[in-house]
Amino acid sequence: MTRFLLIVNYDNGAVDEPMLSWDPADIRAHLAYYEALNRELTESGELVGGERLAWPEKSKIVRADGTSAPVVTDGPYAETKEQMAGYQIFDVESEERALEIAARLSAVPGPGGVAIQQPIEVRQIMDNDDELGLDL
Amino acid sequence: MTEPPDTENLLRDLAPQVLAVLMRRSGGLDSAEDAVQEALIAAARHWPADGVPANPRGWLLQTASRKLTDQIRSEQARHRRETAAVMAEPPDVPPAEVPAADDTLTLLLMCCHPALTPASAIPLTLRAVGGLSTAEIAAAFLVPEATMAQRISRAKHRIKTSGVPFRLPGEDERGERLRSVLHVLYLIFSEGHASTSGPRLHRQELSAEAIRLTRMLRQLLPDDGSVTGLLALMLLTEARRPARTGAGGELVPLADQDRTCWDQQLITEGVALAVAAWSQPPVGDYQLQAAIAALHDEAVRATDTDWPQIHLLYGLLERLTGNPMVTLNRAVATAMVHGPAAGLAALEPLDERLAGHYRLDAVRAHLLDKLGDTDAALARYEAAARGTMSLPERNYLITKAARLRQERQKRQQSQPEGSAQAG
Numbered sequence: 259m260t261r262f263l264l265i266v267n268y269d270n271g272a273v274d275e276p277m278l279s280w281d282p283a284d285i286r287a288h289l290a291y292y293e294a295l296n297r298e299l300t301e302s303g304e305l306v307g308g309e310r311l312a313w314p315e316k317s318k319i320v321r322a323d324g325t326s327a328p329v330v331t332d333g334p335y336a337e338t339k340e341q342m343a344g345y346q347i348f349d350v351e352s353e354e355r356a357l358e359i360a361a362r363l364s365a366v367p368g369p370g371g372v373a374i375q376q377p378i379e380v381r382q383i384m385d386n387d388d389e390l391g392l393d394l
Numbered sequence: 395m396t397e398p399p400d401t402e403n404l405l406r407d408l409a410p411q412v413l414a415v416l417m418r419r420s421g422g423l424d425s426a427e428d429a430v431q432e433a434l435i436a437a438a439r440h441w442p443a444d445g446v447p448a449n450p451r452g453w454l455l456q457t458a459s460r461k462l463t464d465q466i467r468s469e470q471a472r473h474r475r476e477t478a479a480v481m482a483e484p485p486d487v488p489p490a491e492v493p494a495a496d497d498t499l500t501l502l503l504m505c506c507h508p509a510l511t512p513a514s515a516i517p518l519t520l521r522a523v524g525g526l527s528t529a530e531i532a533a534a535f536l537v538p539e540a541t542m543a544q545r546i547s548r549a550k551h552r553i554k555t556s557g558v559p560f561r562l563p564g565e566d567e568r569g570e571r572l573r574s575v576l577h578v579l580y581l582i583f584s585e586g587h588a589s590t591s592g593p594r595l596h597r598q599e600l601s602a603e604a605i606r607l608t609r610m611l612r613q614l615l616p617d618d619g620s621v622t623g624l625l626a627l628m629l630l631t632e633a634r635r636p637a638r639t640g641a642g643g644e645l646v647p648l649a650d651q652d653r654t655c656w657d658q659q660l661i662t663e664g665v666a667l668a669v670a671a672w673s674q675p676p677v678g679d680y681q682l683q684a685a686i687a688a689l690h691d692e693a694v695r696a697t698d699t700d701w702p703q704i705h706l707l708y709g710l711l712e713r714l715t716g717n718p719m720v721t722l723n724r725a726v727a728t729a730m731v732h733g734p735a736a737g738l739a740a741l742e743p744l745d746e747r748l749a750g751h752y753r754l755d756a757v758r759a760h761l762l763d764k765l766g767d768t769d770a771a772l773a774r775y776e777a778a779a780r781g782t783m784s785l786p787e788r789n790y791l792i793t794k795a796a797r798l799r800q801e802r803q804k805r806q807q808s809q810p811e812g813s814a815q816a817g
Contacts (some may be wrong), residue, residue: 259513259535260783303545306537349537351513384785 261306261383262356264346264363268314269339271375273368284369291366299348299359308346314338338358347383401441406433407610409525412454414497416432416462417560423504424550425465427522434525435460435628448789451615498523499614500562504609506575509556511735514549516585517580521546524603534585534600555812572615576624580610583628586637622667623681629664632685633657645790649696661691701730718747722757732770734764752781756791768802 270277299305314334322328334341346363350356360378368374378394409430416426421584421648422587433454447453505519520526525658532542588600608625615621637651668684686707693699707723711717721744729737738761741754748754759774783789 261536276538300540303541303548341771349541351534364534373681374461384783384788386785 259349260353260356261347261349261353261385262353263381263383264308264348264356265342265379265381266344266363266376267339267379268341268343269377270368271364271377272372273374275369280369284367284371287311287367287371295362303357304348304350304355306347306349308344311342314341332345343371353380353382356382401438401446403606404446405437405441405454406525406606407477408451408454410486410498410501410523411451412458413522414461414501414560415455416458417501419459420466423522423553423560424547425462427550429458429465430454430460430525431521431527432461435527439817450692488538496562496614498610500560502575502581502611503563503571504553504558504560506571506578507556507558507573508570509558510549510552510580512578514545514552516582517542517546517576518549518553520582520603524607526603528609534597556584567741572618572620575611577622579604579611580624580628583631587631598635601628601635604628605632616753617674619671619676620678620680622671622674623678623684626664626667626671626684627680627687629667629686630662630691633660633664633691639786647790648690651696653694654693654697659748662766664688665692679711679715682707682714688713695703699730701727705731718744720755722748722753726757726760729761729764734761737761738765750781751789752778752791755781768798772798772802773781 277288282287295304317333318320319331320328321331348356348359350359357380360380364376364378365373366376412433413426413430413496416429417423437450437454438455441447441450446561480622488696502519502523505522507551517528520531522527528543528546529539532539532545532773535542545716562568583601583604583638586597586604586796588597603629605625608621612618612625614622633656634648634651634659637653641645645776658746664684668681670679671684674681686704686763687699689704706729708727712720712724718781722741724735725744728740738758741761742753742760755774755778759771759778762768762771763772772795775798776793779788779791779795782791
């Protein structure tokens, strides 16, 4: 089994309108889709965990040299689209399976029930197996 | 075994036997398994305080039977709640005498059934045959308990729906089924080989559990060479564990390990088993791997290693399995026998089959370094470090590359400019 981190940014893919201006029924369908998918992936024993993050306006950046007082600044000020909105960790049989799950997440319905094609970043998590397995 | 069996070991030896009896009665793995888990928990609570009962197996069987009866009763009660039907008191079933050894083997074959993926078979085996709790298994595999519970219940469900009967398979089927048991045990053992400090303890327990189950399997099938070979391989690998990681948790390659830290008792037992396995034909991959491990473990210093023999064995293993990872190891042995240039030549056929694989890069780096081609070695080490998904391996490869770069720098500084360029 291999663990993957699936990252979602504030990037609504093919949809330009922000979610706040969607039809309420579309928002409900959108959230219900995630809920059903999460239930399915919990029952399959693949979903390890995940969180949605608070809006990035209040995020802080901390820099410290270990001795003097840490420097705390507001930010980052990258484009909202590039900010992480949430993540999930899956423990799956293969990379193919991780990509399959990412595709399901990406196809979440938006306005009019149309898949929004949200970009999902798939990153493999490093493990601690030292199976170099070589007689070096 | 050298230690007296404590309560936990006793319980876990008895767990599969009791489970098998219940399954024969109730037919289902699912409810029987839950009942046995409850009985195990009850025993773990009572025995240390009240003393182990005179007939521990009977005690467990009776307790588990009662739990199973309770379960069936509450399920039936649920069905009948509306009609308020009253159920007759089911009698306590006296412990039946059954050949416990056959039961344990049957259970192992069932849990490791080829219809299950290893990801399902592993936790199911650890729970049903090993008697471990879901929480313990989840901790060892670094997933939440709920996630592991889902996997176990799905595995049970898969067994139920695929209609695997609870009986020993016929001779014709036995070989293939046993292979899949050995594979699952081997995977459990390998899972236990992590080298970080945090989850390390839990994972070491996995290796210990794999060894315990393989010992049990060997008692059931003492004449099977692959079982003997697998147990030997596990013991000989486990023997090196204390030397495999440094003080900071870093990976220490075989050649640099402090061999005085190796567990001599395990080596003695492992070597004897490897020899025994060799005389139990047909000689398969586990016997060959055990023989190679024995040759490493018997070398007092790295320079004492019988590389020609290891080279020969890898050749046999390569022919048997066709596994490119074996070819990779054989190339290392080739280099030890015939020099690094010959080793590098032996790697060439792998360029296609293992293209871009970090292990190929790691071996090539190692051999290029031995040949004195520092620049090429550096590039390969860096490629390997980028390719591995294992943190301890990456740290090892990065450190190796950094050391090489430092040496090259020193060499260049100590040489006049002209000759450095000429070299």
